[in-house]
Amino acid sequence: MIVYTIGWLILSLFYYVTTLQLVFYPGTQPYHQTGFRFNNTAWVVTTQDPSERYLTYGPYTKDWNTLAPSRVDFYLGVDNNIADPLDLLTVEVNDADMNYILTSRNISRLDFGYDKIQPQIFSLYFLSTIGHRLEFRVFYHCCSEIVHYKTIVNELDDGKLADIFAGQAGLE
Structure with a gap:
């Protein structure tokens, strides 16, 4: 039992030290062209808000x-x-220093598996350049109430499976 616990602790520390992760809450960020704060940390846009603008961008x-x-x-x-x-949103990763979109994806109403503003994860895979400013953007096209709860960026394990997804859009 002690060996198992020590092994688990070592693996947990290794994973913690070697895996990079960032979390952004759009309601705490200043980067918006439409919508308003929702539940302190999220950002929401309604059909009454201006369309064809960034719901969130930055940081x-x-x-x-x-x-x-x-x-x-x-x-x-x-x-x-x-x-x-209809396409409601476009999500994208932008290298702001190069003014270059690394990856993007349109999201239609039918891509959502849930309604009543329940959170759902939409993923994008990308490669970036160290030292460049990155922004993770959600562009609102029109026609619906949308909530952006948070954005999480994760480093993949750099294995062969990660190479398959690099530069690809995805849906979880």
Whole structure:
């Protein structure tokens, strides 16, 4: 039992030390073109708010200092997931120093598995340059109430499976 516990502790410390992760809460950030704060840490846009604007963008972080394949998870919710197949959002990772979109994906109403603004994860995979400012953007096209709860960026394990997903959009 002691050997098992020590082994688990060592593996946990190794994972903690070698894995990079950033978490952003859009309601605590100043980067918005439409919408308003929701439940202190989230950001929401309604059909009455201006469309074709960034729900969230930024944070222009240089803290992502890895060359390993990476994944960003956008936690988003929608009010209605069955009305029509319109594209409601575009999520993207942008290298602000190069003014270059590393990866992006359009999200339609039908891509949401839940309604009533329940959070759902939409993922993008990317490679970045150390020292460049990154922003993780959610562009609001129109026609729905959308909540952006949080954004989490994770370093992948740099194995062969990570290479398959690098630069690809994904849905979890």
